[in-house]
Amino acid sequence: MERQAAGGQPAHQRSNHKQIKPHIMEEWVGKVYTTLCIIVLIVTIAAIVYFVASRGLSTFFVSGVNVGELLTGLKWMPEGDIPMFGALPFIFGSFSTSLLAALIAAPLGCCAAIFMTQIMPGAGRRVLQPVIELLAGIPSVVYGFVGLSIVVPFLRSVFPGQGIGIAAGAIVLSIMILPTITTIATDALAALPFGLKEGSYALGATRWQTIYRIVxxxxxxxxxxGVVLGMSRAFGEALAVQMVIGNAPHIPRSLFESASTLTSVITLSMGNTVNGSPHNNALWSLALILLAMTFVFVFVVRFLERRNKQ
Structure with missing residues:
Protein backbone atom coordinates (compact mmCIF):
# COMPACT_ATOMS: atom_id res chain seq x y z
CA MET A 1 0.00 0.00 0.00
CA GLU A 2 1.37 3.45 -1.07
CA ARG A 3 2.10 6.03 1.53
CA GLN A 4 -0.23 8.99 1.58
CA ALA A 5 1.05 12.54 1.85
CA ALA A 6 -0.17 14.95 4.42
CA GLY A 7 -2.67 16.24 1.90
CA GLY A 8 -3.86 12.77 0.99
CA GLN A 9 -1.91 12.40 -2.35
CA PRO A 10 0.36 9.46 -3.14
CA ALA A 11 4.10 10.08 -3.32
CA HIS A 12 4.38 9.43 -7.07
CA GLN A 13 1.73 12.13 -7.81
CA ARG A 14 3.70 14.67 -5.78
CA SER A 15 6.87 13.91 -7.78
CA ASN A 16 4.97 14.37 -11.09
CA HIS A 17 3.77 17.79 -9.96
CA LYS A 18 7.34 18.77 -9.11
CA GLN A 19 8.50 17.73 -12.59
CA ILE A 20 5.71 19.55 -14.43
CA LYS A 21 6.13 22.92 -12.68
CA PRO A 22 9.64 23.67 -14.06
CA HIS A 23 8.41 23.02 -17.61
CA ILE A 24 5.49 25.39 -17.12
CA MET A 25 7.85 28.01 -15.74
CA GLU A 26 10.24 27.65 -18.70
CA GLU A 27 7.37 27.98 -21.17
CA TRP A 28 6.08 31.11 -19.40
CA VAL A 29 9.54 32.70 -19.34
CA GLY A 30 10.03 31.92 -23.04
CA LYS A 31 6.70 33.50 -23.99
CA VAL A 32 7.39 36.63 -21.95
CA TYR A 33 10.91 37.02 -23.36
CA THR A 34 9.70 36.54 -26.95
CA THR A 35 6.88 39.04 -26.44
CA LEU A 36 9.27 41.63 -25.02
CA CYS A 37 11.66 41.19 -27.96
CA ILE A 38 8.81 41.65 -30.44
CA ILE A 39 7.63 44.79 -28.61
CA VAL A 40 11.15 46.25 -28.60
CA LEU A 41 11.49 45.51 -32.32
CA ILE A 42 8.16 47.13 -33.19
CA VAL A 43 8.85 50.18 -31.01
CA THR A 44 12.32 50.60 -32.55
CA ILE A 45 11.01 50.46 -36.11
CA ALA A 46 8.15 52.84 -35.30
CA ALA A 47 10.56 55.26 -33.58
CA ILE A 48 12.92 55.28 -36.56
CA VAL A 49 10.06 55.88 -39.00
CA TYR A 50 8.60 58.64 -36.83
CA PHE A 51 11.95 60.36 -36.30
CA VAL A 52 12.95 60.34 -39.98
CA ALA A 53 9.46 61.30 -41.15
CA SER A 54 9.10 64.17 -38.67
CA ARG A 55 12.48 65.61 -39.59
CA GLY A 56 12.02 65.01 -43.31
CA LEU A 57 8.57 66.59 -43.47
CA SER A 58 9.91 69.72 -41.78
CA THR A 59 11.27 70.72 -45.17
CA PHE A 60 7.73 71.21 -46.43
CA PHE A 61 5.90 72.37 -43.30
CA VAL A 62 8.61 74.51 -41.65
CA SER A 63 11.03 75.56 -44.40
CA GLY A 64 8.26 75.97 -46.97
CA VAL A 65 9.90 73.93 -49.74
CA ASN A 66 7.54 72.61 -52.38
CA VAL A 67 7.30 68.82 -52.75
CA GLY A 68 7.41 69.06 -56.54
CA GLU A 69 10.50 71.27 -56.37
CA LEU A 70 12.33 68.73 -54.22
CA LEU A 71 11.42 65.69 -56.33
CA THR A 72 11.74 67.22 -59.81
CA GLY A 73 14.15 70.14 -59.35
CA LEU A 74 17.50 69.98 -61.11
CA LYS A 75 19.54 72.45 -59.04
CA TRP A 76 20.82 71.80 -55.54
CA MET A 77 22.05 75.06 -53.98
CA PRO A 78 20.87 75.03 -50.35
CA GLU A 79 23.33 77.70 -49.17
CA GLY A 80 22.79 80.23 -51.98
CA ASP A 81 21.09 83.62 -51.77
CA ILE A 82 17.99 81.94 -53.14
CA PRO A 83 18.12 78.37 -51.79
CA MET A 84 17.22 75.70 -54.31
CA PHE A 85 16.51 72.11 -53.27
CA GLY A 86 16.30 70.07 -56.45
CA ALA A 87 16.96 66.43 -55.54
CA LEU A 88 16.21 64.83 -58.92
CA PRO A 89 19.94 64.40 -59.80
CA PHE A 90 20.49 62.43 -56.59
CA ILE A 91 17.37 60.31 -57.10
CA PHE A 92 18.46 59.61 -60.67
CA GLY A 93 21.97 58.67 -59.52
CA SER A 94 20.67 56.24 -56.89
CA PHE A 95 18.25 54.52 -59.24
CA SER A 96 20.67 54.35 -62.17
CA THR A 97 23.55 52.86 -60.17
CA SER A 98 21.25 50.37 -58.42
CA LEU A 99 19.57 49.21 -61.65
CA LEU A 100 22.85 48.88 -63.53
CA ALA A 101 24.42 47.01 -60.61
CA ALA A 102 21.48 44.60 -60.57
CA LEU A 103 21.73 44.09 -64.35
CA ILE A 104 25.41 43.20 -63.96
CA ALA A 105 25.18 41.09 -60.80
CA ALA A 106 21.94 39.18 -61.51
CA PRO A 107 23.27 37.02 -64.41
CA LEU A 108 26.54 36.38 -62.59
CA GLY A 109 24.84 35.43 -59.32
CA CYS A 110 22.20 33.20 -60.95
CA CYS A 111 24.81 31.44 -63.10
CA ALA A 112 27.01 30.86 -60.06
CA ALA A 113 24.02 29.41 -58.19
CA ILE A 114 23.16 27.12 -61.13
CA PHE A 115 26.77 25.95 -61.26
CA MET A 116 26.83 25.18 -57.52
CA THR A 117 23.48 23.34 -57.45
CA GLN A 118 22.84 21.87 -60.90
CA ILE A 119 26.14 21.36 -62.73
CA MET A 120 28.82 20.63 -60.11
CA PRO A 121 27.13 20.66 -56.71
CA GLY A 122 30.03 19.00 -54.89
CA ALA A 123 33.07 20.88 -56.17
CA GLY A 124 31.06 24.05 -56.84
CA ARG A 125 29.92 24.47 -53.27
CA ARG A 126 33.28 23.43 -51.90
CA VAL A 127 35.23 25.99 -53.94
CA LEU A 128 32.86 28.73 -55.09
CA GLN A 129 30.67 29.18 -52.02
CA PRO A 130 33.56 30.17 -49.68
CA VAL A 131 34.62 32.77 -52.24
CA ILE A 132 31.10 34.22 -52.34
CA GLU A 133 30.95 34.30 -48.54
CA LEU A 134 34.32 36.06 -48.47
CA LEU A 135 32.95 38.81 -50.72
CA ALA A 136 30.06 39.33 -48.31
CA GLY A 137 32.43 40.00 -45.41
CA ILE A 138 34.61 42.63 -47.08
CA PRO A 139 33.99 46.19 -45.74
CA SER A 140 32.51 48.71 -48.14
CA VAL A 141 35.51 51.04 -47.83
CA VAL A 142 37.69 48.26 -49.27
CA TYR A 143 35.37 48.03 -52.27
CA GLY A 144 35.71 51.77 -52.66
CA PHE A 145 39.51 51.61 -52.68
CA VAL A 146 39.42 48.72 -55.18
CA GLY A 147 37.14 50.80 -57.37
CA LEU A 148 39.49 53.78 -57.21
CA SER A 149 42.59 51.66 -57.85
CA ILE A 150 41.30 49.28 -60.55
CA VAL A 151 37.86 50.16 -61.93
CA VAL A 152 38.32 53.90 -62.37
CA PRO A 153 41.76 53.67 -64.12
CA PHE A 154 40.41 50.92 -66.41
CA LEU A 155 37.38 52.98 -67.42
CA ARG A 156 39.60 56.04 -67.90
CA SER A 157 41.89 54.15 -70.27
CA VAL A 158 39.09 52.57 -72.32
CA PHE A 159 36.28 55.16 -72.36
CA PRO A 160 36.29 58.97 -72.57
CA GLY A 161 36.24 60.88 -69.31
CA GLN A 162 37.97 60.61 -65.95
CA GLY A 163 36.66 57.13 -65.15
CA ILE A 164 34.51 58.23 -62.22
CA GLY A 165 30.77 58.23 -62.69
CA ILE A 166 27.69 56.03 -62.93
CA ALA A 167 29.54 53.14 -64.60
CA ALA A 168 32.23 52.95 -61.91
CA GLY A 169 29.63 53.09 -59.14
CA ALA A 170 27.51 50.40 -60.79
CA ILE A 171 30.48 48.04 -61.21
CA VAL A 172 31.53 48.42 -57.58
CA LEU A 173 27.96 47.95 -56.38
CA SER A 174 27.48 44.87 -58.57
CA ILE A 175 30.38 43.16 -56.81
CA MET A 176 28.98 44.15 -53.42
CA ILE A 177 25.49 42.76 -54.06
CA LEU A 178 26.72 39.62 -55.81
CA PRO A 179 26.84 37.53 -52.58
CA THR A 180 23.24 38.47 -51.71
CA ILE A 181 21.87 37.43 -55.09
CA THR A 182 24.00 34.28 -55.26
CA THR A 183 23.09 33.08 -51.77
CA ILE A 184 19.34 33.50 -52.23
CA ALA A 185 19.45 31.93 -55.69
CA THR A 186 21.46 28.98 -54.36
CA ASP A 187 18.97 28.34 -51.56
CA ALA A 188 16.05 28.51 -54.00
CA LEU A 189 17.63 26.12 -56.48
CA ALA A 190 18.73 23.69 -53.77
CA ALA A 191 15.16 23.53 -52.40
CA LEU A 192 13.74 22.49 -55.78
CA PRO A 193 12.05 19.03 -55.60
CA PHE A 194 14.38 16.37 -56.96
CA GLY A 195 11.55 14.55 -58.69
CA LEU A 196 10.86 17.56 -60.89
CA LYS A 197 14.24 17.27 -62.59
CA GLU A 198 14.04 13.50 -62.75
CA GLY A 199 10.70 13.75 -64.53
CA SER A 200 12.25 16.09 -67.08
CA TYR A 201 15.14 13.70 -67.66
CA ALA A 202 12.67 10.81 -68.01
CA LEU A 203 10.91 12.68 -70.82
CA GLY A 204 14.19 12.93 -72.73
CA ALA A 205 15.26 16.50 -71.87
CA THR A 206 18.96 17.26 -71.56
CA ARG A 207 20.46 18.92 -68.50
CA TRP A 208 20.49 22.38 -70.11
CA GLN A 209 16.92 21.98 -71.36
CA THR A 210 15.89 21.02 -67.83
CA ILE A 211 17.69 24.05 -66.40
CA TYR A 212 16.22 26.74 -68.66
CA ARG A 213 12.79 25.18 -69.18
CA ILE A 214 12.06 23.66 -65.78
CA VAL A 215 14.45 24.85 -63.06
CA GLY A 226 17.39 37.93 -54.51
CA VAL A 227 17.75 40.57 -57.23
CA VAL A 228 15.37 42.95 -55.44
CA LEU A 229 17.19 42.48 -52.12
CA GLY A 230 20.47 43.16 -53.90
CA MET A 231 19.03 46.35 -55.38
CA SER A 232 17.84 47.37 -51.92
CA ARG A 233 21.36 47.08 -50.56
CA ALA A 234 22.82 48.91 -53.55
CA PHE A 235 20.27 51.71 -53.17
CA GLY A 236 21.32 52.32 -49.56
CA GLU A 237 25.08 51.96 -50.00
CA ALA A 238 26.98 55.19 -49.33
CA LEU A 239 30.74 54.99 -48.81
CA ALA A 240 31.85 52.79 -51.72
CA VAL A 241 29.70 54.70 -54.24
CA GLN A 242 30.77 58.04 -52.85
CA MET A 243 34.42 57.21 -53.54
CA VAL A 244 33.99 56.42 -57.26
CA ILE A 245 30.95 58.33 -58.53
CA GLY A 246 32.33 61.87 -58.43
CA ASN A 247 29.60 63.49 -56.27
CA ALA A 248 28.50 66.09 -58.85
CA PRO A 249 24.96 67.45 -58.28
CA HIS A 250 23.68 67.12 -61.84
CA ILE A 251 22.18 64.49 -64.12
CA PRO A 252 25.02 63.00 -66.21
CA ARG A 253 24.72 62.77 -69.97
CA SER A 254 26.65 59.49 -70.11
CA LEU A 255 27.65 56.64 -67.84
CA PHE A 256 31.19 57.99 -67.57
CA GLU A 257 30.37 61.44 -66.17
CA SER A 258 30.36 62.38 -62.51
CA ALA A 259 27.07 62.07 -60.65
CA SER A 260 25.79 61.77 -57.09
CA THR A 261 23.37 59.64 -55.09
CA LEU A 262 21.04 60.25 -52.17
CA THR A 263 23.35 58.50 -49.74
CA SER A 264 26.49 60.27 -50.90
CA VAL A 265 25.04 63.78 -50.59
CA ILE A 266 23.69 62.97 -47.13
CA THR A 267 27.01 61.66 -45.83
CA LEU A 268 28.98 64.53 -47.35
CA SER A 269 26.72 67.35 -46.18
CA MET A 270 25.01 66.30 -42.96
CA GLY A 271 28.00 67.11 -40.74
CA ASN A 272 28.31 70.62 -42.21
CA THR A 273 24.75 71.79 -41.53
CA VAL A 274 23.05 73.36 -38.56
CA ASN A 275 20.34 71.31 -36.90
CA GLY A 276 16.92 72.66 -37.89
CA SER A 277 18.18 74.76 -40.82
CA PRO A 278 16.51 74.41 -44.26
CA HIS A 279 19.62 72.62 -45.57
CA ASN A 280 19.55 70.14 -42.69
CA ASN A 281 15.82 69.54 -43.12
CA ALA A 282 16.29 68.93 -46.84
CA LEU A 283 18.90 66.28 -46.11
CA TRP A 284 16.43 64.58 -43.77
CA SER A 285 13.91 64.68 -46.62
CA LEU A 286 16.41 62.77 -48.76
CA ALA A 287 16.74 60.24 -45.94
CA LEU A 288 12.94 59.96 -45.91
CA ILE A 289 13.00 59.17 -49.64
CA LEU A 290 15.56 56.42 -48.95
CA LEU A 291 13.35 55.01 -46.18
CA ALA A 292 10.30 55.05 -48.44
CA MET A 293 12.21 53.23 -51.18
CA THR A 294 13.30 50.61 -48.64
CA PHE A 295 9.65 49.96 -47.82
CA VAL A 296 8.88 49.66 -51.52
CA PHE A 297 11.63 47.04 -51.91
CA VAL A 298 10.26 45.13 -48.90
CA PHE A 299 6.74 45.11 -50.36
CA VAL A 300 8.08 43.86 -53.69
CA VAL A 301 9.95 41.06 -51.93
CA ARG A 302 6.84 40.05 -50.00
CA PHE A 303 4.83 40.00 -53.23
CA LEU A 304 7.42 37.79 -54.92
CA GLU A 305 7.47 35.45 -51.92
CA ARG A 306 3.70 35.01 -52.17
CA ARG A 307 4.05 34.29 -55.88
CA ASN A 308 6.71 31.71 -55.10
CA LYS A 309 4.46 29.94 -52.56
CA GLN A 310 1.62 29.82 -55.08
Whole structure:
Protein backbone atom coordinates (compact mmCIF):
# COMPACT_ATOMS: atom_id res chain seq x y z
CA MET A 1 0.00 0.00 0.00
CA GLU A 2 1.37 3.45 -1.07
CA ARG A 3 2.10 6.03 1.53
CA GLN A 4 -0.23 8.99 1.58
CA ALA A 5 1.05 12.54 1.85
CA ALA A 6 -0.17 14.95 4.42
CA GLY A 7 -2.67 16.24 1.90
CA GLY A 8 -3.86 12.77 0.99
CA GLN A 9 -1.91 12.40 -2.35
CA PRO A 10 0.36 9.46 -3.14
CA ALA A 11 4.10 10.08 -3.32
CA HIS A 12 4.38 9.43 -7.07
CA GLN A 13 1.73 12.13 -7.81
CA ARG A 14 3.70 14.67 -5.78
CA SER A 15 6.87 13.91 -7.78
CA ASN A 16 4.97 14.37 -11.09
CA HIS A 17 3.77 17.79 -9.96
CA LYS A 18 7.34 18.77 -9.11
CA GLN A 19 8.50 17.73 -12.59
CA ILE A 20 5.71 19.55 -14.43
CA LYS A 21 6.13 22.92 -12.68
CA PRO A 22 9.64 23.67 -14.06
CA HIS A 23 8.41 23.02 -17.61
CA ILE A 24 5.49 25.39 -17.12
CA MET A 25 7.85 28.01 -15.74
CA GLU A 26 10.24 27.65 -18.70
CA GLU A 27 7.37 27.98 -21.17
CA TRP A 28 6.08 31.11 -19.40
CA VAL A 29 9.54 32.70 -19.34
CA GLY A 30 10.03 31.92 -23.04
CA LYS A 31 6.70 33.50 -23.99
CA VAL A 32 7.39 36.63 -21.95
CA TYR A 33 10.91 37.02 -23.36
CA THR A 34 9.70 36.54 -26.95
CA THR A 35 6.88 39.04 -26.44
CA LEU A 36 9.27 41.63 -25.02
CA CYS A 37 11.66 41.19 -27.96
CA ILE A 38 8.81 41.65 -30.44
CA ILE A 39 7.63 44.79 -28.61
CA VAL A 40 11.15 46.25 -28.60
CA LEU A 41 11.49 45.51 -32.32
CA ILE A 42 8.16 47.13 -33.19
CA VAL A 43 8.85 50.18 -31.01
CA THR A 44 12.32 50.60 -32.55
CA ILE A 45 11.01 50.46 -36.11
CA ALA A 46 8.15 52.84 -35.30
CA ALA A 47 10.56 55.26 -33.58
CA ILE A 48 12.92 55.28 -36.56
CA VAL A 49 10.06 55.88 -39.00
CA TYR A 50 8.60 58.64 -36.83
CA PHE A 51 11.95 60.36 -36.30
CA VAL A 52 12.95 60.34 -39.98
CA ALA A 53 9.46 61.30 -41.15
CA SER A 54 9.10 64.17 -38.67
CA ARG A 55 12.48 65.61 -39.59
CA GLY A 56 12.02 65.01 -43.31
CA LEU A 57 8.57 66.59 -43.47
CA SER A 58 9.91 69.72 -41.78
CA THR A 59 11.27 70.72 -45.17
CA PHE A 60 7.73 71.21 -46.43
CA PHE A 61 5.90 72.37 -43.30
CA VAL A 62 8.61 74.51 -41.65
CA SER A 63 11.03 75.56 -44.40
CA GLY A 64 8.26 75.97 -46.97
CA VAL A 65 9.90 73.93 -49.74
CA ASN A 66 7.54 72.61 -52.38
CA VAL A 67 7.30 68.82 -52.75
CA GLY A 68 7.41 69.06 -56.54
CA GLU A 69 10.50 71.27 -56.37
CA LEU A 70 12.33 68.73 -54.22
CA LEU A 71 11.42 65.69 -56.33
CA THR A 72 11.74 67.22 -59.81
CA GLY A 73 14.15 70.14 -59.35
CA LEU A 74 17.50 69.98 -61.11
CA LYS A 75 19.54 72.45 -59.04
CA TRP A 76 20.82 71.80 -55.54
CA MET A 77 22.05 75.06 -53.98
CA PRO A 78 20.87 75.03 -50.35
CA GLU A 79 23.33 77.70 -49.17
CA GLY A 80 22.79 80.23 -51.98
CA ASP A 81 21.09 83.62 -51.77
CA ILE A 82 17.99 81.94 -53.14
CA PRO A 83 18.12 78.37 -51.79
CA MET A 84 17.22 75.70 -54.31
CA PHE A 85 16.51 72.11 -53.27
CA GLY A 86 16.30 70.07 -56.45
CA ALA A 87 16.96 66.43 -55.54
CA LEU A 88 16.21 64.83 -58.92
CA PRO A 89 19.94 64.40 -59.80
CA PHE A 90 20.49 62.43 -56.59
CA ILE A 91 17.37 60.31 -57.10
CA PHE A 92 18.46 59.61 -60.67
CA GLY A 93 21.97 58.67 -59.52
CA SER A 94 20.67 56.24 -56.89
CA PHE A 95 18.25 54.52 -59.24
CA SER A 96 20.67 54.35 -62.17
CA THR A 97 23.55 52.86 -60.17
CA SER A 98 21.25 50.37 -58.42
CA LEU A 99 19.57 49.21 -61.65
CA LEU A 100 22.85 48.88 -63.53
CA ALA A 101 24.42 47.01 -60.61
CA ALA A 102 21.48 44.60 -60.57
CA LEU A 103 21.73 44.09 -64.35
CA ILE A 104 25.41 43.20 -63.96
CA ALA A 105 25.18 41.09 -60.80
CA ALA A 106 21.94 39.18 -61.51
CA PRO A 107 23.27 37.02 -64.41
CA LEU A 108 26.54 36.38 -62.59
CA GLY A 109 24.84 35.43 -59.32
CA CYS A 110 22.20 33.20 -60.95
CA CYS A 111 24.81 31.44 -63.10
CA ALA A 112 27.01 30.86 -60.06
CA ALA A 113 24.02 29.41 -58.19
CA ILE A 114 23.16 27.12 -61.13
CA PHE A 115 26.77 25.95 -61.26
CA MET A 116 26.83 25.18 -57.52
CA THR A 117 23.48 23.34 -57.45
CA GLN A 118 22.84 21.87 -60.90
CA ILE A 119 26.14 21.36 -62.73
CA MET A 120 28.82 20.63 -60.11
CA PRO A 121 27.13 20.66 -56.71
CA GLY A 122 30.03 19.00 -54.89
CA ALA A 123 33.07 20.88 -56.17
CA GLY A 124 31.06 24.05 -56.84
CA ARG A 125 29.92 24.47 -53.27
CA ARG A 126 33.28 23.43 -51.90
CA VAL A 127 35.23 25.99 -53.94
CA LEU A 128 32.86 28.73 -55.09
CA GLN A 129 30.67 29.18 -52.02
CA PRO A 130 33.56 30.17 -49.68
CA VAL A 131 34.62 32.77 -52.24
CA ILE A 132 31.10 34.22 -52.34
CA GLU A 133 30.95 34.30 -48.54
CA LEU A 134 34.32 36.06 -48.47
CA LEU A 135 32.95 38.81 -50.72
CA ALA A 136 30.06 39.33 -48.31
CA GLY A 137 32.43 40.00 -45.41
CA ILE A 138 34.61 42.63 -47.08
CA PRO A 139 33.99 46.19 -45.74
CA SER A 140 32.51 48.71 -48.14
CA VAL A 141 35.51 51.04 -47.83
CA VAL A 142 37.69 48.26 -49.27
CA TYR A 143 35.37 48.03 -52.27
CA GLY A 144 35.71 51.77 -52.66
CA PHE A 145 39.51 51.61 -52.68
CA VAL A 146 39.42 48.72 -55.18
CA GLY A 147 37.14 50.80 -57.37
CA LEU A 148 39.49 53.78 -57.21
CA SER A 149 42.59 51.66 -57.85
CA ILE A 150 41.30 49.28 -60.55
CA VAL A 151 37.86 50.16 -61.93
CA VAL A 152 38.32 53.90 -62.37
CA PRO A 153 41.76 53.67 -64.12
CA PHE A 154 40.41 50.92 -66.41
CA LEU A 155 37.38 52.98 -67.42
CA ARG A 156 39.60 56.04 -67.90
CA SER A 157 41.89 54.15 -70.27
CA VAL A 158 39.09 52.57 -72.32
CA PHE A 159 36.28 55.16 -72.36
CA PRO A 160 36.29 58.97 -72.57
CA GLY A 161 36.24 60.88 -69.31
CA GLN A 162 37.97 60.61 -65.95
CA GLY A 163 36.66 57.13 -65.15
CA ILE A 164 34.51 58.23 -62.22
CA GLY A 165 30.77 58.23 -62.69
CA ILE A 166 27.69 56.03 -62.93
CA ALA A 167 29.54 53.14 -64.60
CA ALA A 168 32.23 52.95 -61.91
CA GLY A 169 29.63 53.09 -59.14
CA ALA A 170 27.51 50.40 -60.79
CA ILE A 171 30.48 48.04 -61.21
CA VAL A 172 31.53 48.42 -57.58
CA LEU A 173 27.96 47.95 -56.38
CA SER A 174 27.48 44.87 -58.57
CA ILE A 175 30.38 43.16 -56.81
CA MET A 176 28.98 44.15 -53.42
CA ILE A 177 25.49 42.76 -54.06
CA LEU A 178 26.72 39.62 -55.81
CA PRO A 179 26.84 37.53 -52.58
CA THR A 180 23.24 38.47 -51.71
CA ILE A 181 21.87 37.43 -55.09
CA THR A 182 24.00 34.28 -55.26
CA THR A 183 23.09 33.08 -51.77
CA ILE A 184 19.34 33.50 -52.23
CA ALA A 185 19.45 31.93 -55.69
CA THR A 186 21.46 28.98 -54.36
CA ASP A 187 18.97 28.34 -51.56
CA ALA A 188 16.05 28.51 -54.00
CA LEU A 189 17.63 26.12 -56.48
CA ALA A 190 18.73 23.69 -53.77
CA ALA A 191 15.16 23.53 -52.40
CA LEU A 192 13.74 22.49 -55.78
CA PRO A 193 12.05 19.03 -55.60
CA PHE A 194 14.38 16.37 -56.96
CA GLY A 195 11.55 14.55 -58.69
CA LEU A 196 10.86 17.56 -60.89
CA LYS A 197 14.24 17.27 -62.59
CA GLU A 198 14.04 13.50 -62.75
CA GLY A 199 10.70 13.75 -64.53
CA SER A 200 12.25 16.09 -67.08
CA TYR A 201 15.14 13.70 -67.66
CA ALA A 202 12.67 10.81 -68.01
CA LEU A 203 10.91 12.68 -70.82
CA GLY A 204 14.19 12.93 -72.73
CA ALA A 205 15.26 16.50 -71.87
CA THR A 206 18.96 17.26 -71.56
CA ARG A 207 20.46 18.92 -68.50
CA TRP A 208 20.49 22.38 -70.11
CA GLN A 209 16.92 21.98 -71.36
CA THR A 210 15.89 21.02 -67.83
CA ILE A 211 17.69 24.05 -66.40
CA TYR A 212 16.22 26.74 -68.66
CA ARG A 213 12.79 25.18 -69.18
CA ILE A 214 12.06 23.66 -65.78
CA VAL A 215 14.45 24.85 -63.06
CA UNK A 216 14.65 28.57 -63.85
CA UNK A 217 10.91 29.14 -64.55
CA UNK A 218 9.97 27.28 -61.36
CA UNK A 219 12.34 29.25 -59.14
CA UNK A 220 11.98 32.59 -60.97
CA UNK A 221 10.09 34.40 -58.14
CA UNK A 222 12.79 33.41 -55.65
CA UNK A 223 15.53 34.48 -58.05
CA UNK A 224 13.83 37.85 -58.50
CA UNK A 225 13.60 38.16 -54.73
CA GLY A 226 17.39 37.93 -54.51
CA VAL A 227 17.75 40.57 -57.23
CA VAL A 228 15.37 42.95 -55.44
CA LEU A 229 17.19 42.48 -52.12
CA GLY A 230 20.47 43.16 -53.90
CA MET A 231 19.03 46.35 -55.38
CA SER A 232 17.84 47.37 -51.92
CA ARG A 233 21.36 47.08 -50.56
CA ALA A 234 22.82 48.91 -53.55
CA PHE A 235 20.27 51.71 -53.17
CA GLY A 236 21.32 52.32 -49.56
CA GLU A 237 25.08 51.96 -50.00
CA ALA A 238 26.98 55.19 -49.33
CA LEU A 239 30.74 54.99 -48.81
CA ALA A 240 31.85 52.79 -51.72
CA VAL A 241 29.70 54.70 -54.24
CA GLN A 242 30.77 58.04 -52.85
CA MET A 243 34.42 57.21 -53.54
CA VAL A 244 33.99 56.42 -57.26
CA ILE A 245 30.95 58.33 -58.53
CA GLY A 246 32.33 61.87 -58.43
CA ASN A 247 29.60 63.49 -56.27
CA ALA A 248 28.50 66.09 -58.85
CA PRO A 249 24.96 67.45 -58.28
CA HIS A 250 23.68 67.12 -61.84
CA ILE A 251 22.18 64.49 -64.12
CA PRO A 252 25.02 63.00 -66.21
CA ARG A 253 24.72 62.77 -69.97
CA SER A 254 26.65 59.49 -70.11
CA LEU A 255 27.65 56.64 -67.84
CA PHE A 256 31.19 57.99 -67.57
CA GLU A 257 30.37 61.44 -66.17
CA SER A 258 30.36 62.38 -62.51
CA ALA A 259 27.07 62.07 -60.65
CA SER A 260 25.79 61.77 -57.09
CA THR A 261 23.37 59.64 -55.09
CA LEU A 262 21.04 60.25 -52.17
CA THR A 263 23.35 58.50 -49.74
CA SER A 264 26.49 60.27 -50.90
CA VAL A 265 25.04 63.78 -50.59
CA ILE A 266 23.69 62.97 -47.13
CA THR A 267 27.01 61.66 -45.83
CA LEU A 268 28.98 64.53 -47.35
CA SER A 269 26.72 67.35 -46.18
CA MET A 270 25.01 66.30 -42.96
CA GLY A 271 28.00 67.11 -40.74
CA ASN A 272 28.31 70.62 -42.21
CA THR A 273 24.75 71.79 -41.53
CA VAL A 274 23.05 73.36 -38.56
CA ASN A 275 20.34 71.31 -36.90
CA GLY A 276 16.92 72.66 -37.89
CA SER A 277 18.18 74.76 -40.82
CA PRO A 278 16.51 74.41 -44.26
CA HIS A 279 19.62 72.62 -45.57
CA ASN A 280 19.55 70.14 -42.69
CA ASN A 281 15.82 69.54 -43.12
CA ALA A 282 16.29 68.93 -46.84
CA LEU A 283 18.90 66.28 -46.11
CA TRP A 284 16.43 64.58 -43.77
CA SER A 285 13.91 64.68 -46.62
CA LEU A 286 16.41 62.77 -48.76
CA ALA A 287 16.74 60.24 -45.94
CA LEU A 288 12.94 59.96 -45.91
CA ILE A 289 13.00 59.17 -49.64
CA LEU A 290 15.56 56.42 -48.95
CA LEU A 291 13.35 55.01 -46.18
CA ALA A 292 10.30 55.05 -48.44
CA MET A 293 12.21 53.23 -51.18
CA THR A 294 13.30 50.61 -48.64
CA PHE A 295 9.65 49.96 -47.82
CA VAL A 296 8.88 49.66 -51.52
CA PHE A 297 11.63 47.04 -51.91
CA VAL A 298 10.26 45.13 -48.90
CA PHE A 299 6.74 45.11 -50.36
CA VAL A 300 8.08 43.86 -53.69
CA VAL A 301 9.95 41.06 -51.93
CA ARG A 302 6.84 40.05 -50.00
CA PHE A 303 4.83 40.00 -53.23
CA LEU A 304 7.42 37.79 -54.92
CA GLU A 305 7.47 35.45 -51.92
CA ARG A 306 3.70 35.01 -52.17
CA ARG A 307 4.05 34.29 -55.88
CA ASN A 308 6.71 31.71 -55.10
CA LYS A 309 4.46 29.94 -52.56
CA GLN A 310 1.62 29.82 -55.08
Missing amino acids: IPTTLPALLT
